[in-house]
Amino acid sequence: MISCIVNNKTVETGVNPGISVLEFVREELNLTGTKEGCKEGECGACTVLVGELHENGTVKYKACASCLLPLGEIDGRHIVTVEGLDSSLLRPVQKAVFNNNASQCGFCTPGIVLSLTGFLLTSESFGFNDALDALDGNICRCTGYASIRKAAEELSIIFKDKKGSVEKENRVEQLIDWEVLPEYFRSIGGRLENMIYSPSNISMFNENKVLIAGGTDLLVQKPEGLLAEDLVFASKLDxxxxxxxxxxxxxxxxxxxxxxxxxxxxxxxxxxxxxxxxxxxxxxxxxxxxxxxxxxxxxxxxxxxxxxxxxxxxxxxxxxxxxxxxxxxxxxxxxxxxxxxxxxxxxxxxxxxxxxPDETSLFNFEKVSNRKYLDIASCNSAVSIKTDNKTVQEITVSVGGVAPVPLLQNEVGKFLKGKNISTENLIEAGKILTSKISPIDDIRGTAEYKKLLTRQLLYSHFVKLFPDKIKYEEVAG
Ligand SMILES: Cc1cc2nc3c(=O)[nH]c(=O)nc-3n(C[C@H](O)[C@H](O)[C@H](O)COP(=O)(O)OP(=O)(O)OC[C@H]3O[C@@H](n4cnc5c(N)ncnc54)[C@H](O)[C@@H]3O)c2cc1C
Ligand code: FES
Ligand code: FES
Structure with a gap:
């Protein structure tokens, strides 16, 4: 049995915990404001807020893609769909969308409204960049992003200003006072506290069960298969x-x-x-x-x-x-x-x-993909280096997308260890790197392209970490 609060209603259900929250709210609760777009976590039309009770009695919310969120994961939690924001008045987020003409067909709008409400619930500063980051998983196919950005900017300006006056410690309480959230949110903490919900003992997980954590892989790979499995939810383990x-x-x-x-x-x-x-x-x-x-x-x-x-x-x-x-x-x-x-x-x-790491340690990560955000890498790489800023004392380089498994490039590490940080040594290390990898042609690029890319990522690490010693034009040129 799963017990949770959906909007202002306490819900108990025996529905299979492996179905998605999207399916549950639309099919079982008839809350059709939450839209089904891609069902693969890529469009944000299905965004809901998930609230979890914390030790100090406050409820912390986060925006999630309900198409990949298994129902079992919301046991003992509060789910907010667009209906839960209460349509009897236009709330500030909806007003900002309206004022800036940020909705045309409206299909993406519930997701955008919830992502922006998530921004107001979680951003420390109400900064515009935080508002944009909160929308990084929401795709709109007809309005155009300029007006959606304007709505986000309007919210950022309004709430930065309000925060400048006096802000309450409890963000939920504050957002109720500012009419972003309806009054019933005040009761959620107490109601979750009284909910009969107990964590699962870690010993109950065994080879006959399937462990599910965020579900962002499992619900894409085998959503139907999960329904027949005995599921254990990582977030509930004690x-x-x-x-x-x-x-x-x-x-x-x-x-x-x-x-x-x-x-x-x-x-x-x-x-x-x-x-x-x-x-x-x-x-x-x-x-x-x-x-x-x-x-x-x-x-x-x-x-x-x-x-x-x-x-x-x-x-x-x-x-x-x-x-x-x-x-x-x-x-x-x-x-x-x-x-x-x-x-x-x-x-x-x-x-x-x-x-x-100690004070001699440096770290850098690089990723190249077709789109900068919300895309899987063509190649990626990370490096950790210990250095006296002249020589490499220790170095570990990892590269992805060039073999069947994520790889460590030990040969590159061995070559660079003890060497001066110089253009010549880096070019030599790049040659060793490309001789040790055998990528394959696939939709993310040809083998030749990935070899070149991986070498460039190695160069990028050094250009970023040692800008006074390594110039991109010199190594790449
Ligand atoms: C739209 C989209 C975009 C994505 N973008 C990226 C991206 O940019 N970069 C990237 O790296 N990945 C990306 N991914 C892949 C995915 O989100 C990540 O791999 C994610 O970290 C998987 O974690 P999860 O908790 O959701 O895994 P789940 O789906 O819950 O589980 C995945 C597997 O891990 C097992 N598992 C989970 N927790 C444990 C544990 N504690 N011990 C043992 N086994 C465990 C599960 O049993 C299952 O086999 C993307 C996926 C989608 C759908
Ligand atoms: S339906 Fe597209 S992210 Fe969920
Ligand atoms: S308003 Fe039509 S998809 Fe965004």
């Missing part, structure tokens, strides 16, 4: 380690069920890898990053998984757990062939462990 980011004993510990957006927003990550906040904007879109998890990316085992490529360069260890026993595997030893991994039935990636 392991704290699985869900937190912390630093301890010279290591960074990232729970397997941490979402990509949590990683992007984490203060601990900002402290050690500040560039990741922007880099991770290149991973899918806000509605996807809010659900997609770090371990899901690793087990998806795509040769161009962005999180995997980043983690590979950081000398990552995986902690795999089955019931109460744990074992460790280095991430570069985890992949055995295309989509083949060193993980047994019933094993969970509980956490990902990374050595903390």
């Amino acid at each position: 392991s704290i380690e699985l869900k937190q980011i912390k630093e301890a004993n010279e290591y960074l510990h990232i729970g397997g069920a941490v979402t990509v957006e949590q990683l992007r927003k984490s203060e601990i990550i900002h402290k050690y890898f500040p560039s990741l906040e922007n880099d991770l904007l290149l991973v899918s879109s806000t509605v996807m990053r809010n659900c997609a998890t770090v371990a899901g990316n690793i087990v998806n085992a795509s040769p161009i998984g962005d999180i995997t490529i980043i983690l590979l360069a950081l000398n990552t260890r995986l902690i795999l757990r089955k019931d109460h026993s744990r074992r460790e595997v280095m991430l570069d030893k985890f992949y055995k062939g295309y989509k083949l991994m060193d993980i047994g039935g019933g094993e969970i990636i509980e956490k990902i462990v990374i050595p903390l």
Whole structure:
């Protein structure tokens, strides 16, 4: 039985937990404001808000693509569809859309309204860039983006101004006072607290069950197949380690069920890898990053998984757990062939462990895809370097999209170790790199193109990290 609140209504249902929330709200609850566009996480027409009760009694919301959100994931949570914003008056987000003519056929509009409401719920500054980032997963096929951008800008200006007066600590309460959210939102925390909902014991996961985390791969790959499976939801497992980011004993510990957006927003990550906040904007879109998890990316085992490529360069260890026993595997030893991994039935990636960088460490990530945002990479690469700013003391280079598995380029590392940071050495390293990879022709590019691209990504790392020593024109030219 799944218990949740949908808009202002408490719902209990025995419907299969593997169906999507999109299907549930449209077919079972007749809430047809949520639209079905692509059903693959790419258009944002199905965007809903998901609210989760936090320890301090507040409810934190995030925008999610309901077409890839399994129903079981909303057990004990609050779901807001466009109907839940209450149509008896035009709320500020709807007003901004209306004022700027940002809706023509209206198909994408509910998703846009919820993404912008998500922006008001989560942005610290109400900055225009945050508003645009919140819309990075919403496609509109007829209005044109200029008027949608204007609506986002109007909201940013209005709410920055309001925030300048006095802002309440609890954002939900504040947005109710500002009429962004209806009055009933005040009762949600208490109602979720009283909901009969208990976490699942991690020992109940075994080889006969399917673990589902964000669902952003599983619901694309085999939505019908999931209905026949015994599903276990990672977010409901009772392991704290699985869900937190912390630093301890010279290591960074990232729970397997941490979402990509949590990683992007984490203060601990900002402290050690500040560039990741922007880099991770290149991973899918806000509605996807809010659900997609770090371990899901690793087990998806795509040769161009962005999180995997980043983690590979950081000398990552995986902690795999089955019931109460744990074992460790280095991430570069985890992949055995295309989509083949060193993980047994019933094993969970509980956490990902990374050595903390020191003051001599630098990190960079590069990704090339047909579209800058919301696209899978043609090739990607990450590098971590220890340096005295003259010579390379240690270097780890990972590359994706050039082999059946995400790769470490050990030969490049061996060559550059101890060498001066110079154009000549980098060109030589580029030659070694291209001689060690054998990409194939596919829809993302020819083998020749990918070889060239991978070499350019290596150059880009050094141009970005050592701008006074390496000039792009000199290495590439
Ligand atoms: C529109 C769209 C855009 C995308 N863009 C990108 C992109 O830009 N870059 C990118 O890298 N990927 C992208 N992806 C792929 C996908 O979103 C990511 O790979 C994501 O991180 C998968 O995580 P998840 O939690 O949703 O996985 P799920 O679908 O829940 O699970 C995937 C697999 O991992 C297993 N799994 C999940 N958690 C664990 C765990 N803790 N231990 C063991 N096994 C586990 C599941 O059993 C399943 O086999 C995109 C996908 C879509 C649909
Ligand atoms: S229907 Fe397109 S993202 Fe869900
Ligand atoms: S208004 Fe028609 S798709 Fe956006």
